[in-house]
Amino acid sequence: MNSIYQAAIDHPVSVPIEHRFDPYVDNGGTLLSIAGEDFCVVAADTRQSEGYSINSRYVPKSVKLSDKTVISMGGCYADCLTLTKRIQQSMEWYHHAHGKTMSTAAVAQMLSIMLYQKRFFPFYSWCILGGLDEEGKGAVYTYDPVGSYERESCRCAGSASSLIQPFLDNQIMFKNQETLKKNLPLDHVLRITKDSFTSATERDIYTGDYLEIFVITKNGVEIQKMDLKKD
């Protein structure tokens, strides 16, 4: 027993302590998107946090990119906002070059490429792209911070995602129940969305303040704002 410790005392290992600047910060918040038959809902809370503090109660996480596409991002807000700007700039160039607005699927692929281009210093952002596809059907694309993406019918991301996703799986995808699967109407989806957020606000400290819901239909994008608990 003596020898092991003696060896350590005789040959102390000195490890340099490095104080590094951490470029990332988690600003919290939750977002979700549900695709319907002819509509898409993108919802996100508006609280921006830093550690145990609230920076602001109203910093929108969702941005309308076009009449048929809305993007929502959670994670590091600085990265999310920069990424949003880059997407908007690319969409503007596309419009000048091609004379038309980028389709949702095109934006989806472009975003994946943009994220992967920073594979070795990633954007710390959890993106959900919601909109209408070229056939007018609701589309939701989910991403990881380095660009892996997939089209789904419903997804939530952010700090309370593990609270809401199981609820969505059951109520939107009808998982683990023997009900007849059917297309849900918009008002039903909106009620599920609002209930998801009020429940998440109860238990997740980073979710709350206000909820902004973007509803995308063939008539364009409509924005609803409602209160959430501020504690």
Next chain:
Amino acid sequence: MDHFPTNWGNPRSEDVDNYNTYPVASHIAKVPHSVTQIAGYGHSNGHPTSHTQQPVVTGTSVLGLKFKGGVMMAADNLASYGSLARFRDVERLHQVTDFTVIGASGDISDFQYVKHLLDSQMIKEYNADDGHTLATHNIYEYLWRVMYNRRSKMNPLWNTFVLGGVHNGENFLGAIDLKGTPYQAPSIATGFGSHLAQPILRKEIESRGGEQNITEEQAIEILKKSMKVLFYRDARSMNKFQLAKITAEGVTISEPMSVETEWSFAEKIRGYGA
């Protein structure tokens, strides 16, 4: 002159050139042998440059509050050197345009650099001579990009800036930190202020049903109350501060002022007065 006490009493080491003053031929493989060297202070020419910093001369909290006629900000006049209250007449609120004020907490040398950048931008605007002046939100976006790009190069400007201003009847108040995180709110408080002053500011706004119901006199009282709390509880603060007011009429940055503080309770405490 050797400022590093750990070196006093020892012969000067040729391996370490603290101020990067001359090229040093290194014959031996360089193994870092001190924490200071790794932290970036002990570099001589030939070493990779390390960007990671720590702030040196710093300012503490900056407060911002929207009110009925515009925006008001407060910051004390202290620049600390660690725990030393080194410079006691520093103006941490700076006028940028006729209707915008920037307040800085964090490293003062980085603030001076940003003031230089903003002045350059204003000169470019003046030269453009197109009838436009930069609005507060324009300066905000510019500042945000500067802060974000510096953090993306892992060489941040170690500040949290508060930007307040008025444009076309709209009141603007926002903050940007060293990591490039921007946010806007009816009340802003950086540093210790975010813990001690922000609850006071938010409560005052809420109890009046919104910042549009706060008069100029009330805003002054609210900020003074917050600065008093900060002086009592923030060990790196000073009871000498300025208020900046931005309204449609323009910018006024007040002369330094103080708040009344109550210390007579100390007389009753054993070890202090009793």
